[in-house]
Amino acid sequence: MVIRAFSVLVVILGLLAPAFAQPQSVLPALILFENVRLFDGRSPSLSANMNVLVRGNTIEKISKEPIAADPGIGTTKIAGGGRTLMPGLIDMHWHAMMVRPSVATLLAGDVGYLNLMAGAEATDTLMRGFTTVRDMGGPVFGLKRAIDEGIVAGPRIYPSGAIITVTSGHGDFRQPFELPRAPGAPQSRGEQLGAAMIADSPDEVRMRVREQLMLGASQIKLTAGGGVASPHSPLDVSTFTEAELRAAVEAAENWGTYVAVHAYTPLAIQRAIAAGVKCIEHGHLMDEQTAALIAAKGVWLSTQAFPDELAEAFPPGSLERLKARVVFAGTERTFELAKRHKIKTAFGTDVLFSPQLASRHGALLAKLVRWYTPAETLIMATATNAELLGLSGNRNPYPGKLGVVEEGALADLLLVDGDPIANVSLIEDPARNFVVIMKDGKLYKNRL
Numbered sequence: 001m002v003i004r005a006f007s008v009l010v011v012i013l014g015l016l017a018p019a020f021a022q023p024q025s026v027l028p029a030l031i032l033f034e035n036v037r038l039f040d041g042r043s044p045s046l047s048a049n050m051n052v053l054v055r056g057n058t059i060e061k062i063s064k065e066p067i068a069a070d071p072g073i074g075t076t077k078i079a080g081g082g083r084t085l086m087p088g089l090i091d092m093h094w095h096a097m098m099v100r101p102s103v104a105t106l107l108a109g110d111v112g113y114l115n116l117m118a119g120a121e122a123t124d125t126l127m128r129g130f131t132t133v134r135d136m137g138g139p140v141f142g143l144k145r146a147i148d149e150g151i152v153a154g155p156r157i158y159p160s161g162a163i164i165t166v167t168s169g170h171g172d173f174r175q176p177f178e179l180p181r182a183p184g185a186p187q188s189r190g191e192q193l194g195a196a197m198i199a200d201s202p203d204e205v206r207m208r209v210r211e212q213l214m215l216g217a218s219q220i221k222l223t224a225g226g227g228v229a230s231p232h233s234p235l236d237v238s239t240f241t242e243a244e245l246r247a248a249v250e251a252a253e254n255w256g257t258y259v260a261v262h263a264y265t266p267l268a269i270q271r272a273i274a275a276g277v278k279c280i281e282h283g284h285l286m287d288e289q290t291a292a293l294i295a296a297k298g299v300w301l302s303t304q305a306f307p308d309e310l311a312e313a314f315p316p317g318s319l320e321r322l323k324a325r326v327v328f329a330g331t332e333r334t335f336e337l338a339k340r341h342k343i344k345t346a347f348g349t350d351v352l353f354s355p356q357l358a359s360r361h362g363a364l365l366a367k368l369v370r371w372y373t374p375a376e377t378l379i380m381a382t383a384t385n386a387e388l389l390g391l392s393g394n395r396n397p398y399p400g401k402l403g404v405v406e407e408g409a410l411a412d413l414l415l416v417d418g419d420p421i422a423n424v425s426l427i428e429d430p431a432r433n434f435v436v437i438m439k440d441g442k443l444y445k446n447r448l
């Protein structure tokens with residue numbers, strides 16, 4: 001009876017609550033960038049001098065004419081001095097949980113320690129001007145939540161959750177002594193962490209995909225072929241069957257999103273495309289015919305100009321280092337094919353187990369000027385990458401326009417001390433050259 005009376009009271013208080021609510025709504029902050037030239041993410045040249053008003057988390061107004069400050073609201077003015085305002089950078093192949101630790105630390109380290117490491121790295125990622133990352137595998141949901149809640153500074157994260165792989169595939173980090181696995185046996189360390197899940201039939205694939213979607217994945221990542229970093233997966237192998245890949249695609253599409261696969265070889269890529277995969281990660285060993293197929297099907301290629309240092313994350317003489325060399329040798333041809341076949345190409349880095357390399361994030365982007373103009377390079381890392389993010393459909397965790405500076409877009413902005421189209425190397429030194437870093441309308445850095 002007491003409980004019932006209490007429940008009634010709670011309900012009544014709930015109904016009355018709006019009447020007691022104070023009318024003072026918190027007005028969104030206004031930030032006015034004055035006298036800036038725009039690289040808007042789409043156009044290959046800078047605009048004339050403009051003024052840009054950000055209200056809350058949105059770019060509200062862009063105008064050649066001075067924008068009057070709203071008298072009722074405190075407005076933070078940033079005197080741009082003719083510097084360049086551009087969209088925050090986007091990395092489409094990131095592993096927020098795997099940048100700082102070594103492989104051994106990842107597999108054996110304390111989970112709290114790994115998360116704190118990833119939080120510190122996320123802050124550094126944002127301070128390098130990367131305001132969004134698409135995380136292509138790893139237990140990143142907690143980090144994403146902490147960032148979104150403002151507990152730790154970091155980029156927006158489009159999470160894939162655990163990489164889904166087959167027994168022996170790229171992402172199966174088990175040692176031979178752990179085999180055979182009896183049905184119902186405890187999960188391996190990688191699975192317990194949520195870093196990689198092993199699935200060996202269409203039904204198992206469906207279950208693992210749905211688990212990631214339930215956890216909040218915005219897209220799904222499978223490994224369709226061998227990989228560099230895992231010890232038991234030769235580069236030439238194709239892993240999932242077409243039926244297994246199709247099961248993943250079906251489960252993802254039922255949730256309004258898509259599957260991206262790790263694949264280097266023509267066979268792995270072709271099979272994935274036949275199964276309905278929408279994005280190929282890497283593709284470094286593709287051939288002419290496969291490039292033509294990717295282009296014809298309108299499939300995305302999310303590829304990387306891997307630097308040689310990445311191979312050094314693996315011990316000298318190791319199989320992993322050897323495999324890295326084989327893949328890296330394909331970089332030149334992959335970009336050449338992507339350009340010639342006009343493949344929709346996204347930029348990402350796939351930095352793994354190397355904080356040193358991560359610190360050169362901007363340089364990894366600037367490296368693309370070997371194949372693209374500086375403007376094309378910057379467009380790829382902003383508006384083009386954002387277009388691929390859009391494939392997440394209703395699973396997009398940050399609905400709104402990213403990767404562009406235009407009215408109505410989300411306010412992820414960098415103020416660059418100079419013209420990054422004329423001098424792309426400016427992005428190699430963000431500490432010096434990015435004088436303002438804004439994400440979601442919030443200033444994380446303002447040196448002016």
Ligand SMILES: [Zn+2]
Binds near residue numbers: 136350
């Ligand atoms: Zn990767």
